[in-house]
Amino acid sequence: MASALMLTSLWGLQQPQKFIQVVDDFSRGSGGWLAEFSDYSYSGHGGLQRLAEIRSLPAETGIPGAGYYLQAVNHSDDLFLFLKRPFEQEDGIEPNGTYEIDFLIEFVSSAPTGCASVGGSPGDAVYLKVGSSSVEPVPILTSQGLHLNLDKGNQSSSGNDASLAGTIGNGLECTPANQRPILVQRRQAHARRVKASSDGTLWVFVGTDSGYEGLNQLYHARVVVTLTRVEEVRNELPSLARFGPVLGDGVLCSGDRECGRI
Numbered sequence: 001m002a003s004a005l006m007l008t009s010l011w012g013l014q015q016p017q018k019f020i021q022v023v024d025d026f027s028r029g030s031g032g033w034l035a036e037f038s039d040y041s042y043s044g045h046g047g048l049q050r051l052a053e054i055r056s057l058p059a060e061t062g063i064p065g066a067g068y069y070l071q072a073v074n075h076s077d078d079l080f081l082f083l084k085r086p087f088e089q090e091d092g093i094e095p096n097g098t099y100e101i102d103f104l105i106e107f108v109s110s111a112p113t114g115c116a117s118v119g120g121s122p123g124d125a126v127y128l129k130v131g132s133s134s135v136e137p138v139p140i141l142t143s144q145g146l147h148l149n150l151d152k153g154n155q156s157s158s159g160n161d162a163s164l165a166g167t168i169g170n171g172l173e174c175t176p177a178n179q180r181p182i183l184v185q186r187r188q189a190h191a192r193r194v195k196a197s198s199d200g201t202l203w204v205f206v207g208t209d210s211g212y213e214g215l216n217q218l219y220h221a222r223v224v225v226t227l228t229r230v231e232e233v234r235n236e237l238p239s240l241a242r243f244g245p246v247l248g249d250g251v252l253c254s255g256d257r258e259c260g261r262i
Helices: none
Strands: 001-011 016-024 034-038 052-056 066-073 080-087 098-109 126-133 139-142 145-149 160-166 182-189 202-210 214-230 251-252 259-261
Touching: 001 098, 016 080, 034 066, 034 139, 034 145, 066 080, 066 160, 080 214, 098 126, 098 202, 202 214
Parallel strands: none
Antiparallel strands: 001 016, 001 251, 016 214, 034 080, 052 066, 066 214, 080 202, 098 182, 098 214, 126 160, 126 202, 139 145, 251 259
16 A cells, blocks of 8 residues: 545544544655755755655565655754655645644664664664644754754654654664664654644644764655544544544545545
8 A cells, every 4th residue: 555545534422523544655656745854054064965765675674665765964963854744625634623643653773772872872862753733844044054944842852843752763772783674663643733724734744853963864664644633522432543444434545536435
């Protein structure tokens, strides 16, 4: 499954609660996700070696398929590498609607847990973040360089527009033999509800906020985003959309929005 968009409504005791779920594994391309880099300065540093591309997952993982590969050298000790994607009215977003947003991220990391170096830990000092806003996340030029226009927090701290989802440490003991690509999964709900714009646009993003002063590298293997519209009276039934198959009637739409009943 390269990219799938799912729309349906769950009816509880009070009011309907609509959700939208997108699943992207990048096997057929970017799936509408765009790569960006922020929080760095142009002056006083060497090349950033920025790169963003769809490439095959490392053979050592034994996992077929592709991932969205990002890399850059963190001269600023505060580099943010991220993917972003818009949701719009045609995707089922309600203008001015309020949403709770859940993320499931699968990525491939070669950085063991617990390693230290002169430039910080390549696993423990690189923080995974998920976020959302009605405003498109973009790097803006300031007197101190290029910085994100949203409040993502700083490294291990969350911000109004982004929530900490852990680190990119691959969970293996810090040994040379364990500096190998491992598939890691993180689940995180964005801490704040997000209101869509008046034209029905809502952006989501996934990225790494790095305190490691070296070459940062990561494969995003799969991203699952679930948006649940919040009514004034909240539906207390458990969401069937979160990280699992949808039960009951629904509509499954592929990346080109060809839909069929499920």
